[in-house]
Amino acid sequence: xxxKTFFQRLISNNVVLLILSLLLSIGIWFAINxxxxxxxxxxxxxxxxxxxxxxxxxxxxxxxxxxVDTKCSVEVSGNRVTVGSLEPSDIQIxxxxxxxxxxxxxxxxxxxxxxxxxxxxxxxxxxxxxxxxTVFADYLKKxxxxxxxxxxxxxxxxxxxxVALSQPTVSVSGPDTEVSQINKVAIQGTVEGVLNSTxxxxxKLVFLDKDGKSLDLTLTTADVEKVxxxxxxxxxxxxxxxxxxxxxxxxYPKLSISPETINIAGPEEVLKTIKGSTxxxxxxxxxxxxxxxxxxxxxxxxxxxxxxxxxxxxATVTVxxxxxxxxxxxCDIKNTINTDEYYCELPDKTVNVVxxxxxxxxxxxxxxxxxxETNFTDKLSGVTAKATSIEIPLKITISKKYDECWYYGxxxxxANVSKKS
Numbered sequence: 001x002x003x004k005t006f007f008q009r010l011i012s013n014n015v016v017l018l019i020l021s022l023l024l025s026i027g028i029w030f031a032i033n034x035x036x037x038x039x040x041x042x043x044x045x046x047x048x049x050x051x052x053x054x055x056x057x058x059x060x061x062x063x064x065x066x067x068v069d070t071k072c073s074v075e076v077s078g079n080r081v082t083v084g085s086l087e088p089s090d091i092q093i094x095x096x097x098x099x100x101x102x103x104x105x106x107x108x109x110x111x112x113x114x115x116x117x118x119x120x121x122x123x124x125x126x127x128x129x130x131x132x133x134t135v136f137a138d139y140l141k142k143x144x145x146x147x148x149x150x151x152x153x154x155x156x157x158x159x160x161x162x163v164a165l166s167q168p169t170v171s172v173s174g175p176d177t178e179v180s181q182i183n184k185v186a187i188q189g190t191v192e193g194v195l196n197s198t199x200x201x202x203x204k205l206v207f208l209d210k211d212g213k214s215l216d217l218t219l220t221t222a223d224v225e226k227v228x229x230x231x232x233x234x235x236x237x238x239x240x241x242x243x244x245x246x247x248x249x250x251x252y253p254k255l256s257i258s259p260e261t262i263n264i265a266g267p268e269e270v271l272k273t274i275k276g277s278t279x280x281x282x283x284x285x286x287x288x289x290x291x292x293x294x295x296x297x298x299x300x301x302x303x304x305x306x307x308x309x310x311x312x313x314x315a316t317v318t319v320x321x322x323x324x325x326x327x328x329x330x331c332d333i334k335n336t337i338n339t340d341e342y343y344c345e346l347p348d349k350t351v352n353v354v355x356x357x358x359x360x361x362x363x364x365x366x367x368x369x370x371x372x373e374t375n376f377t378d379k380l381s382g383v384t385a386k387a388t389s390i391e392i393p394l395k396i397t398i399s400k401k402y403d404e405c406w407y408y409g410x411x412x413x414x415a416n417v418s419k420k421s
Contacts (some may be wrong), residue, residue: 078122
């Protein structure tokens with residue numbers, strides 16, 4: 001075997017290798033420290049702006065709508081290791097003049113950079129870029145609007161295009177100066193051709209001012225931007241409006257209904273179920289009418305599947321009772337309670353009943369021609385052996401001999417009731 005060279009013997013010696021490694025590590029350490037002691041300039045970018053309004057302004061609802069998403073940059077100088085590890089979150093960009101924002105308006109604020117966090121052994125050597133930010137402050141306003149249909153649709157004669165929206169209302173929020181301009185929210189456009197079957201389209205919402213002009217709202221947001229519109233074709237029909245009567249005299253004056261007729265639209269099979277082409281809109285209760293010319297208001301209610309396509313959503317019913325006279329009678333109260341099951345005491349034995357009718361008829365009428373009875377229906381469920389005071393309705397009945405008259409008012413009486421053991 002040949003003798004090893006000097007170099008081979010040297011690197012095979014563990015002690016020599018240990019010494020060489022130590023010297024190499026010391027050299028590297030000196031090299032790193034020598035470069036770290038040298039200041040280095042670095043530009044930190046994408047630093048968000050942090051702006052805080054005065055507490056009083058925030059409590060009043062003031063907030064910033066522009067400028068808050070501004071990103072800035074600054075140049076820093078320091079130890080290579082330190083500045084090389086800086087993040088945007090280590091520096092805060094703010095303004096010392098946010099305290100001046102106490103009312104809605106546009107403000108131009110100078111920006112300054114500050115150190116935040118644990119890393120402090122560096123210097124900020126440049127001004128903020130950009131050096132100012134323009135912000136717009138206003139009060140936040142939220143408002144809900146019904147979405148108005150302004151679509152133009154053509155259908156054949158005798159049919160109606162019903163519009164159903166996936167969302168009937170929209171909620172908007174934004175600066176008061178913008179939201180206050182909105183008068184209506186609508187869907188607009190024209191559906192091509194003549195509609196003869198159900199069709200679905202998607203429409204973007206349009207915000208309109210009081211003059212019907214479209215608004216360009218840059219800072220206002222809505223919970224939806226589009227709605228799905230379902231267009232269905234319904235058959236139309238002209239119907240009469242009618243009312244029922246209760247507690248009415250036998251020969252009462254004609255009731256005048258306005259409007260007498262309206263146009264409705266609905267599925268053909270539903271329209272066929274409207275008997276006599278008449279829809280009842282309510283009841284005229286004569287016990288609530290005096291001897292005067294009276295006008296009553298009624299909502300026009302249609303079958304669920306039908307739609308009122310006339311401009312009238314309410315109807316009025318007028319009845320002239322001014323020719324009738326008034327009389328008052330003191331009548332005995334008949335207690336109809338089951339005395340086998342209950343004790344009952346009526347503190348009042350009589351009640352005054354107001355009657356309206358033709359003067360000649362009232363002259364012949366007496367208190368005995370009016371029946372007044374207690375009506376305990378649904379009033380005794382909670383009665384026990386302990387006496388209970390209950391308000392009991394009274395049933396008024398006029399003798400058929402005087403059926404041209406009617407009673408006026410709602411009559412009740414207090415009764416002390418207990419259950420027999």
